Amino acid sequence: xxxxxxxxxxxxxxxxxxxxxxxxxxxxxLVDVRLWPLRDFAEGNYRRVDDRPFGGGPGMxxxxxxxxxxxxxxxxxxxxxxxxxxxxxxxxxxxxxGVERWSASSGxxxxxxxxxxxxxxxxxxHVDMQVSLGDFVLSGGEIAAMALLDAVAxxxxxxxxxxxxxxADSFNPALDGLLDCPHYTRPETWEGQAxxxxxxxxxxxxxxxxxxxxxxxxxxxxxxxxxxxARAAGRLSAEDEAVLAQGPINRL
Numbered sequence: 001x002x003x004x005x006x007x008x009x010x011x012x013x014x015x016x017x018x019x020x021x022x023x024x025x026x027x028x029x030l031v032d033v034r035l036w037p038l039r040d041f042a043e044g045n046y047r048r049v050d051d052r053p054f055g056g057g058p059g060m061x062x063x064x065x066x067x068x069x070x071x072x073x074x075x076x077x078x079x080x081x082x083x084x085x086x087x088x089x090x091x092x093x094x095x096x097x098g099v100e101r102w103s104a105s106s107g108x109x110x111x112x113x114x115x116x117x118x119x120x121x122x123x124x125x126h127v128d129m130q131v132s133l134g135d136f137v138l139s140g141g142e143i144a145a146m147a148l149l150d151a152v153a154x155x156x157x158x159x160x161x162x163x164x165x166x167x168a169d170s171f172n173p174a175l176d177g178l179l180d181c182p183h184y185t186r187p188e189t190w191e192g193q194a195x196x197x198x199x200x201x202x203x204x205x206x207x208x209x210x211x212x213x214x215x216x217x218x219x220x221x222x223x224x225x226x227x228x229x230a231r232a233a234g235r236l237s238a239e240d241e242a243v244l245a246q247g248p249i250n251r252l
Contacts, residue, residue: 001107001152002032004074004082005145006067008049008114010035012142016150021160025153032107033149034074038062041069050115059116067111067122074109083128084109086118087141091130094148096172098131102148103155110148112141176235177226181214182251196252216240217249 005013013035017026025031039047043065050060071084085108092098102108111118111127123130133144153159184195198210219226227244230236236244243249 001030001103001105002034002078002082003107003145003149004034004036004078004109005112006036006038006070006074006109007112007140007142007145008038009112009140009142010037013146016146022150022153025156025159028158030156030159031149031153034077036070036074038066038070041073042066053116057116061116062113062118062122064119064122064125067118068126071109071126078109080106082106082108084111084126086111086113086123086127086130087132087138087144088113088117088130089132089135089137091132094131094133094144094151096177099148099151100155103152110141110145112145114140175215176230177233178215178219178230179223179226181211181218194252212240213243213249214251216243220244221248 026033038049042049049066050062053061188195198206
């Protein structure tokens, strides 16, 4: 898959592409990332990409012409009709299901806005989809683009050390969309706190039962909407419902 990033700050992507376990996806070409500095497509000595908003008001607005010229160059190089995605507060909230769809796609053109926004005429003419990370505002779309790229990269085969790692992630369908359970490592006792006995038992079924109960408990306390969704989809068993009916459970 290939993602083309339209940005004023391509240097921000270096840590994502060069560090951490997900760099394997980028170095191997499993996720091909192309950076397109927007100023390269602006005219004039100052390579201007923004101007004052009509009607007045604070801030600056990104101009349509450089964006359209950049997109034209991307289209010519890609040779396909990849969707154009803009990161925006009015966009659809990105979730695990959305990340899974992107991870199985051929990629997209990701437009990273800045300043007060982008000339609406470019959005109307060229943007196919708007995506949001949540109900807050970032200084630009680069962080949102990196979040999407990282989430997609870790789902690619061979990227994580353990192929089953992402199957145990929060929100994964393999866990019925529940939050993940607590995790522990050595030493067995730290500052007077012991690792839960079930995890030390060596009994696989007991360990899995403890983890399921913890996932149910944590999800019910922190994200009851996920419990409701799992229940509506018929993903909770009678045993799961019995655990939830108990209320908060002992972690140890």
